[in-house]
Every structure is written in C-alpha cells, then in structure tokens.
Amino acid sequence: MSLTAHITAQVEAEHEASRRVIERVTDEMLAWKPHDKSWNSLELATHIANLVSWGAMILTTEELDFASEEMQSWSPPKADTVADVLAILDQNVATVTGILSGMSDADLETTWTMRSGEQVFSADPRAFAFIRWVLSHQSHHRGELVVYLRLNDVPVPGIFGPSADEQQM
Secondary structure, rough: OOOHHHHHHHHHHHHHHHHHHHOOOOHHHHOOOOOOOOOHHHHHHHHHHHHHHHHHHHOOOOEEHHHHHHHHHHOOOOOOOHHHHHHHHHHHHHHHHHHHHOHHHHHHEEEEEEOOOOOOEEEHHHHHHHHHHHHHHHHHHHHHHHHHHOOOOOOEEEOOOOOEEEEEE
C-alpha cells in the first residue's frame, strides 16, 4: 500500500469514528462544558471537524506562519448545531481525500513547516505533519468529547471496537 493510500484510509477511518462520536452530542449538551477552561461540547465538536481542514493546508502549502497577516485575520468555520458540525466534517474530509488522490508518496515526503515568524515549531515531512496535526490531534480531541458524552450519561459509541455501552458482537 502506498503512503498516500495509507493516509487516505486513515482519514476515512477517523472520519467514521469522529462522525459516530459527534452524532451522539445532544442538543442539551451543546453549551455544556466540564470546566471553565474547557470548550463547550459544540465548540469541541466543531474543532474536531475543523481539524481536518488543517490537512488541506498541510497538503497544499509549504508552511503555516501564525504571525502572517493571513493567519492573524483567519477564523475557523463555526457551527450552531450538530448537523452543521457534521456538514463541516464531511466537507473537510471530501476536500482532503480529493487532494490526497492527486498526490504522490514523494509529495508527502517534502518538508512542511509550522512557525510564528522566526520561531519554528516544527519542520517535518508532510506525511508526518499530517498524521500529527490532523489525525492524532483529531483523535485526542475526539477522546475529550467521549468523556463529555460519558459525563452527560450519553451512550458512547465504539471507536476501536464495542464500547462499554454497546453489546459485544
């Protein structure tokens, strides 16, 4: 399996898992957050959906410079409902998988840099940056959202097999 095909398969698996978790967020939970420093459920779910758009940036640019004028005026799409979040997620996945379909493994081996002006946070192969800043990052925040579900007595969906709330197959 090529690196491009492998990453595409990971994107699709993460998409399915994120969708299952986000779909469980109830209307009553949207404004709920476990701590004053935490995002509310809607903000966290939207962040998970928007993280996929970082993949498009990583795949189509040389770098992200937080100090740039473009980034200073940028703000991610916002959602008002779970349906809005799912639409953002689905669109971002479609965009990223479309970009990946036109890339070679050699494209994924080129360097992508994250910086703020002269301060470089990372300069890594594009594939590593994508896995770290999109897939792993999304998985981390999805785990947080699963805790939000549990704390609100909402049944948790299986991600890597059945959850404690699902019957064994």
